[in-house]
Amino acid sequence: MPFPRGKKPSVTAGNKIPNLHDKGMENQEEGPQVKRVSSSPQGAPKKRTAFVDITNAHKVHISLPGTKKKNSLKKTQKKTTTTVSDKNEANLKKSESVSSESQEEETPVEELVVVGAVPPRELPPHLQRPQIPEKFDIDTQHLDDPTLTAEYAKEIFDYLKAREEKFILSDYMSIQPSLNAGMRSILVDWLVEVQENFELNHETLYLAVKVTDHYLSTAPVNRESLQLIGSTAMLIASKFEERCPPCVNDFLLVCDDAYKREELIAMETNILQALGFDINIPVPYRFLRRYAKCVSASMDTLTLARYVCELSLQEMDLVPERGSLLASACLLLALVTKELGGWSPILVFHSGYGVSELAPVVRKLHSMLTSPPDDKLLAVRSKYSHKVFFEVATIPTVDLETLESALK
Incomplete structure (x- = not known):
């Protein structure tokens, strides 16, 4: 509990904390004291400096109870009495001793540089940029634009092209007894209108069609749930591509409230599980x-x-x-x-x-x-x-x- 300012705390007989006020008075007569201002509330424990080496905390001398420090004034007087000539003589003797030792065993500077040099590390093959002929280079001119990622644009599209092998589809209408190609075309035509009404990106439309096709290729579905599948696929694609995707109620509205909110959320779970939650499909x-x-x-x-x-x-x-x-x-x-x-x-x-x-x-x-x-x-x-x-x-x-x- 902090003590009120201006009052001295009373020490009871059973208090184990000694009063160091009197002991600290001895040191005030012997030398100047450095007063440190603490930002802690009065009565709270003082904070200890964490990074002593990068602060001036090592220059501060803290007097402890029961110890006596040497008079700093005497040290300064001794330092001022040393003349410049004495320093020059001491430096001359020191240089002579160092030169005599260096003559006995001298190490060339070149050897030190060679020993201390670190050879450059080569990048592993998977981190090296592919060699693109100058006549086929279309990204170097955009190196100053960080949004175009010109440094690895070629690798991005090579990666997307390699991922296409995982998402190859076949004609799945043979497993859909209730559907046909015409119904699918009508659904895609409706998704184009949804993309225009919500002003979504074109990537969102393409991804929604891909998600729909991949889900329809997994298991047969009813004809009545085809629009629910398409709208849910558009919702998933919007979450993946858009900065501000439409909410669930928006998609229920474009479906003329033919489905309930729980049905759309359940369909979203089914689609994601069927695709293994991997919806990064190259479009x-x-x-x-x-x-x-x-x-x-x-x-x-x-x-x-x-x-x-x-x-x-x-x-x-x-x-x-x-x-x-x-x-x-x-x-x-x-x-x-x-x-x-x-x-x-x-x-x-x-x-x-x-x-x-x-x-x-x-x-x-x-x-x-x-x-x-x-x-x-x-x-x-x-x-x-x-x-x-x-x-x-x-x-x-x-x-x-x-x-x-x-x-x-």
Whole structure:
């Protein structure tokens, strides 16, 4: 308990703490005392300096009870009596003794440097940057921008491309007796409208479609729960991609309250367990932007490729295709449509695909564009007919003869 200021605590007969006030008075007559101001409350134990070596605490002399320190004034007087000549003579004798010892055994400076030098360590192979030819380097110019991660952008997309092997799908409609490809296309068309209404990222839409396909490939589901699966997949993708994802009630609202909150949360648990909580699925949209950067494609050309890629989400025949391969085929079709050339060597280097590998998918995409549109699937075409997207949906499709000549 702290004592009131200005009053001396009373010591009882049974108190074991001695009064050191009188003993401390002896030392005040013998030398100057250093008064330390404590920031602790009065009566609380004083804090001990933790880092004595990096403070001036070692310069402070604390007098203890029962000890006597030497007079500091006498020390200063002795130091002032030593003349400069005495110091010079002492330094001269010391240098002579050191020089005589060094003549007996002298070590070259070069040897000390060699012994103390640490050889540079080489980075292990998995940490070394891949050697990129100068003509194929598209990241060095962005080294000053930390948001583009130019130092390891190539490794990121190589990693995503390697992860695609884990998420390869097949035509799973054979295990879905209550569903068909048309129902899936209607669901994807509805997800496009949800993405527009909530103003979500395009990556969110692609990931939601991927999550839906992977869940439908695990077990048969009822036709009535298909919209619940799609909206829950969009919720999961929003949590993964968006900074401010919509809440559960928002998705219940777009479903016209056809499902309860408990049903949506239970479906979220089922989907995550079916996917092993691994929802980092590589989507074509990421590869498309990367490959368009290789040829410095304009925004309208990239938007045309995005339109073809987003339209392909409704095609069940393109579900088994890898995202990187599908993105490459969409970009090649857009380049041919815009008469900007074919598949250049820099695209072969970064994508890893040649024209012969892309040709079958490009033909499927061309057939998709030339086929008459379904009146029930107009969300993507209506979306890319807007001026914001350069009205790329209204651009005429390249004829098959021109396309085949480019594929050769």
